[in-house]
Amino acid sequence: MAPKSKSSNGGGKDMYSVILPTFNERQNLPIITWLLNRTFTEQNLNWELVIVDDGSPDGTQDVAKQLIKAYAPHVQLQPRTGKLGLGTAYVHGLKFAKGNYIIIMDADFSHHPKFIPQMIAKQKAGDYDIVTGTRYAGDGGVYGWDLKRKLTSKGANIFADTVLAPGVSDLTGSFRLYKRSVLEKLFESTDARGFTMQMALAVTAKAKGFSIGEVPISFVDRVYGDSKLGGEEIVEYAKGVLQLWWTT
Secondary structure, X not given: OOOOOOOOOOOOOOEEEEEEEEOOOOOOHHHXXXXXXXXXXXXXXXXXXXXXXXXXXXXXXXXXHHHHHHOOOOEEEOOXXXXXXXXXXXXXXXXXXXXXXXXXXXXXXXXOHHHHHXXXXXXXXXXXXXXXXXXXXXXXXXXXXXXXXXXXXXXXXXXHHHHXXXXXXXXXXXXXXXXXXXXXXXXHHOOOOOOOHHHHHHHHHHHOOOOEEEEEOEEEOOOOOOOOOOHHHHHHHHHHHHHHHHHO
């Protein structure tokens, strides 16, 4: 079931809620928050940051509490008690987000806030339900990965595109802008909550007739910390593709 909407916009100015899942991101969090503040302030956009931390042992929540004071009233922390997964972090964050547009992204600089204005402009120009950042179209690209990881990512997208034919160039990308109402409906329609969630949301969105626009982005490997992607997640992804193929 989708979280109950807390959007307080009414007919006023659009508000963009950034949901940022974190686990051991104390070094990255202050910088990404500063970049978000600068981006939205320069564009004169109404915004908030919802930090969803899964009980990080490195002091991420202490840093977040400092950022709440520094950037009031734009930052809120909605912690969870353990490492419960990326997909459920978005569901949790949406319960507290106040915006009528939702942006999901990573906290490790692999998704640079400088692309957000382009994503917003794309959404406005075509009234898209979803705008996704893509590494695999236009002048998008991946930087900082070794050949093996590049081939794994590209191969995963080719595999999913061949099996599911969703018409989206970057199914595994997690830098997206959603109309809030659309994201709520998608959460109602899919049970995928792990690393397959991004793919499931895009495929489900296409099946339901929602429009998806794409903006090329430069994806840069994380600056601090370790990647959360491992062999189990790759197997989970392959199973998820086949399950979506069977059910859609």
